[in-house]
Amino acid sequence: MKPKILYSFLIISILSACRPDSVITEEIPVSIITEEISLPVKDDIELPPVAFAPDIELLRQQDDTSAIRMVALGGSFPSGSRNGGLYREGQITSIPELIAHQMQLQAFISPLFEKEQGNGSGYLIYDRKAxxxxxxxxTNQTAIVSQMPLRLTPFKGTYVDNISWPEGPGTNSNPSNSYFYYPKGKEPYFSYLFRFYSDKGTNETPFHYFAYTIPQKTHLLLHFEDLDSWIGWACYTQNFNIQNRLHEGYFYPKSQFIRDYKKVGLKMVLYNMPDFLDFPYFHLYQASQLMPKNNTTGQALSDSTLLIPTDGIKKAFVSNKKSILLDEDVISADEAKQFRIIIKDVLNTNTTEYFAKLYNLPMVDMYSLYKTILAGKYYTEDGLFIDPSFPNGNFFSEDGIHPSAIGSAVIANETIKKINERYHTKIPLINVSQLAKRL
Known part of the structure; x- marks a missing residue:
């Protein structure tokens, strides 16, 4: 699963008669991206009114009269990544933005794209006719200044409270280390970071820098795990060295960060990692349907192999010729088993969950939440069934990975429950049914 452009080529045949009893077969490249389209930037959604005035005074320390400030730190979850891209609609209905609205904060600043460039990086629409x-x-009305290298228009604000971006803290500034592409081309993900922050402190791992630049007058921090990087590493197992990734240097900065800020009274919420190999993205193509064709070489297939939606996989499904499957096309059963152990035992039980217990912090159990949703057993407090099916359900966005606006509201409500329980606040939950009617 070496990260090259995930738009390889689909083979189809054109029959051209040279004489009545003969044909010439010609290969024509076609991508899993079937076409580029233009869609107008949507008007900004007006979020549903809160059910009652929130009481968040206990987030302050004694004698603190400053306006309550919340900061979010992380990758794709808090940034509002959705539908294989980052764009204004996703940012406005991101998890932190929804929580900030329910808290009725005086200000919560996300690095929004301007309305005229509201399609941001561009995004994906699942092709239901393919x-x-x-x-x-x-691809229209984007904020892209240049493609090679990717440059986006800068955010015009002076600061942000939503310090998050696709493949966020946890990666370094070398674009060759950006591994995950939803299906799209290779991009240096720090292009998103550099929209609202200079490259100061990002030559190595930016977490070390951002972790110690949280403003002093911050009262609540939402601390997310870095979903995109881990999905990327799962899709890139050929060059993934677990010993190089999961060493003390990976965990210590997070632990030190929590200790330091807990000492000064910063309230925090932690999030563990869902089992992302359950996500629809990894189950759109089934190995059991490809194996009977007996037309692949390279990576071995079994019923438990996960197929990544690449042009190579699509080519294998439509062609009768031999197709060479590369590491970037599949996740073997053994690789999937290894990463499920990493997610459950290492990243969750021995890291985030351990830190939550050690430092007495609330944690949103994303692992269990996603399992419940994917089992079709989750209803919101206002009675809305959260449908995990793809592409017609309401929880996943059109990339089959990131949550939709409804999915973000579900996670936001689970966060609010934890804040209220641990910090004795009274923050109303989002009426998800009302939100759904406004989308």
Whole structure:
């Protein structure tokens, strides 16, 4: 699963008669991105009114009269990544933005794209008319200044409270180390970071820098795990060295960060990692349907192999010729087993969950939450069924990975429950049914 452009080529045949009894077969490249389209930037959604005035005074320390401030730190979850991209609609309905609205904060600043460039990085629409799983890509009214290297228009504000970006803290500034592409081309993900922050302190791992630049007058921190990087590493197991990734240097900065800020009274919420190999993205193409064709070489297949939606996989499904499957096309059963152990035992039980217990911090159990949703057993407090099916459900966005606006509201409500329980606040939950009617 070496990260090259995930738009390889689909083979189809054109029959051209040279004489009545002969044909010439010609290969024509086609991508899992079936076409580029233009869609207008949507008007900003007006979030539903809160059910009652929140009481968040206990987030302050004694004798503190400053306006309550919340900061979010992390990757794709808090940034509002959605539909294979980052764009204004996703940012406005991101998890932290929804929570800030329910808290009725005086200000919560996300690095929003301007309305005129509200399609941001561009995003994906699942192609429901295609015979095999594929996407269309929205490419108009973006904030892209240049593609090679990727440069985006800068955020005009002076500071942000939502310190998050796709493949966020946990990676370093070398774009060759950005591994995850939803299906899209290779991009230096720090292009998103540099929209609202200079490159100061990001030559190595930016977490070390951002972790100690949280403003002093911050009262609540939402601390997310870095979903995209871990998905990328799962899709790139050929060059993944667990010993190099999961060493003391990976965990110590997070532990030190929690200790230091807990001492000064910062309230925190932690989030563990869902089992992302359960996500629809990894189940759009089934190995059991490809194996009977007996037309692949390279990576071995079994019923438990996870197929990544690449042009190579799509080519294998439509072609009768031999297709070479690369490491970037599949996650073997053994690789999936290894990463499920990493997620459950290492990242969750021995890290985030351990820190939550050690430092007495609330934790949103994303692992259990996603298992419940994917089992079709989750209803919101206002009675809305959260449908995990893809592409017609309401929890996942059109990339089959990131949550939709409804999914973000579900996670936001689970966060609010933890804040109220641990810090004795009274923050109303989002009426998800009302939100759904406004989308």
């Amino acid at each position: 015979s095999l799983p594929s996407w269309k890509k929205v």
